[in-house]
Amino acid sequence: MKILMAGDCVGRAGRQIAAATLANLRREHELDLIVLNVENAAAGFSITLNTAQELFAAGVDVMTSGNHIFDKKEALELIKQEPRLLRPVNYVPTLPGNSIWTGEVKSIPVAVINVQGRVFMPPCDDPFRAMDAALATLDPKYKIILVDMHAETTAEKIAMGRYLDGRVSVLVGTHTHVPTADEQILPGGTAYITDLGMTGPHDGVIGMKTATVLDRFLTGLNSRFEVSEGDLELNGLLIEVNDETGKAVSVKRLRARQSV
Numbered sequence: 001m002k003i004l005m006a007g008d009c010v011g012r013a014g015r016q017i018a019a020a021t022l023a024n025l026r027r028e029h030e031l032d033l034i035v036l037n038v039e040n041a042a043a044g045f046s047i048t049l050n051t052a053q054e055l056f057a058a059g060v061d062v063m064t065s066g067n068h069i070f071d072k073k074e075a076l077e078l079i080k081q082e083p084r085l086l087r088p089v090n091y092v093p094t095l096p097g098n099s100i101w102t103g104e105v106k107s108i109p110v111a112v113i114n115v116q117g118r119v120f121m122p123p124c125d126d127p128f129r130a131m132d133a134a135l136a137t138l139d140p141k142y143k144i145i146l147v148d149m150h151a152e153t154t155a156e157k158i159a160m161g162r163y164l165d166g167r168v169s170v171l172v173g174t175h176t177h178v179p180t181a182d183e184q185i186l187p188g189g190t191a192y193i194t195d196l197g198m199t200g201p202h203d204g205v206i207g208m209k210t211a212t213v214l215d216r217f218l219t220g221l222n223s224r225f226e227v228s229e230g231d232l233e234l235n236g237l238l239i240e241v242n243d244e245t246g247k248a249v250s251v252k253r254l255r256a257r258q259s260v
Helices: 011-029 048-060 075-081 127-137 154-165 209-219
Strands: 002-006 033-035 061-065 100-105 108-116 143-150 170-174 191-193 199-201 232-242 248-258
Touching: 002 011, 002 170, 011 033, 011 048, 011 075, 011 199, 011 232, 033 143, 048 075, 048 127, 061 108, 061 143, 075 232, 108 127, 127 143, 127 154, 143 154, 154 170, 170 209
Parallel strands: 002 033, 033 061, 108 143, 143 170, 170 191
Antiparallel strands: 002 232, 100 108, 199 232, 232 248
């Protein structure tokens, strides 16, 4: 099975490059499944019904998220209705929405799980124990398991990759919006990268206009962030997984660019 997992989609710019590239990428790489992190998809924070529909129409199959998923109230209702939109599995259990998507791709059972780190992040439960519990709920038929770990520190994401090695097919990191160069297949057969990077505008500071970010650093005041403009990139990881064993066969970083 051939899979693309793409990094945090930021605002209209992120949706624009997703719409411009995903169909071609699916054909070129014969992709069976596209997973995109969407916690910043609506004006840089959270997601709405319209933006979700736009991304599904662009070719996204499953959406993961992170600490900004509920920044817009509309997301609370949307996530109740849309099983393909996930929130982290280690959030308060009474919050709405699913953290695990299960389905069939090419008649092959596939699971996608979303989890969030704790270091320098908003409070949430232990991601390691949460992943143990999540995996325990899955039927053994799910050999192909994809995990998006939304976390700040490289060490926490690397630790999770090692912890889950051999138990999941893929573990990718999201949140920092900066792609790392450590794509690999771990000894147990799990495809891994510390951070996928960002899907959106790359002329600002991790997707936001430079002036507003600098103002916050220079003054300490909480100035309002606005999504940047300019050239666009979609960053992600191409993974091939053995359909029978669920082990990764190959990994390759992807960077698709669009000048505007």
